[in-house]
Amino acid sequence: MLNKSVEREALAQFLASELQITRFRDYCPNGLQVEGRNTIKHLVTGVTACQALLDKAVELSADAILVHHGYFWRGEDMRIVTQKQKRLKTLLGNDISLFAYHLPLDHHPEVGNNAQLAKLLNLEVCGRFGEDELGWLGKSVQLKTVGQLARLIEEKLERTPILIGDQNQLLTDIAWCSGAAQNMLGAAIEAGASVYLSGEISEPTVHLARESGVPYLACGHHATERYGVQALGRMAAEKFGILHTFVDVDNPV
Ligand SMILES: [Zn+2]
Incomplete structure (x- = not known):
C-alpha cells in the first residue's frame, strides 16, 4: 500500500470535499496555500507551519506539508519580509506544497480537532453549539x-490544564472547542454546559467562569489541536497509499 503517490490537485480536491471548505467564513484561505511539486509521495503534518516544521519537512524529503495553522491571515502584514520571507523561501526553494485547514478541521465530525478530543477523553458527543457549530457538547460515563x-486531560494531553472554578463540581454536559475559543465560554453556559474547556485563556475568562459558576479549563492551544491534523494526514495517507509523518513542534501555549 505504501510508497504510492498522488497528484497535488487530486489531494487538494479530496481534502476540499472531505472538509467541506466552502461552507466556512474563515480568517485565512483553506486548501492549497503554497504550490509545490506535482507529485506527492510523502506528506508531513504539523499543527503550525512554523520554520521548525518546514526545516524538519525538508530533512524528511517531504513533498507536501499539511497544517491547521497556515499563512495569509486576515489583517496581517501582506509584505513578504522577515520570518514570512524565510518560510516561503524554504517552501518554494524546496518545491514543497503547503496545505492548511483552519475552521474546517475544527469542525469535521471524525478527523477534526474536536472530534479527536472527544475520542481521546472518551466523551460521548451529544450536540453542538455556537457559530458554525464549532462548540461541542458531550457526556462522560x-x-x-x-x-x-x-x-484525565493532564494524562492524555501531557499538559497540566489551568482550572478556574470548583474542582468538586459535578459533571453533566461537558462543552469544548479546541484552540483559542475561550470567548465561547458564554455560549457554552447558554448551552447548559457544566464545564467548558478550550486551549487558551484570557483575563476576562476567569471572571466569567467564577461569576457564572461554570468552571473553565485552559488545556493548551497547541495541545488541543495536535490530533485533528494527524487524523486527517492518516486519512489522506490511507486513501492514496502515500507516506505520512506527523511532526510535533512543542509549544507551551
Ligand atoms: Zn488554532
Missing part, C-alpha cells in the same frame, strides 16, 4: 467531577 476531567 466514567468521570463524575470537574477535577477528574482535569486529571
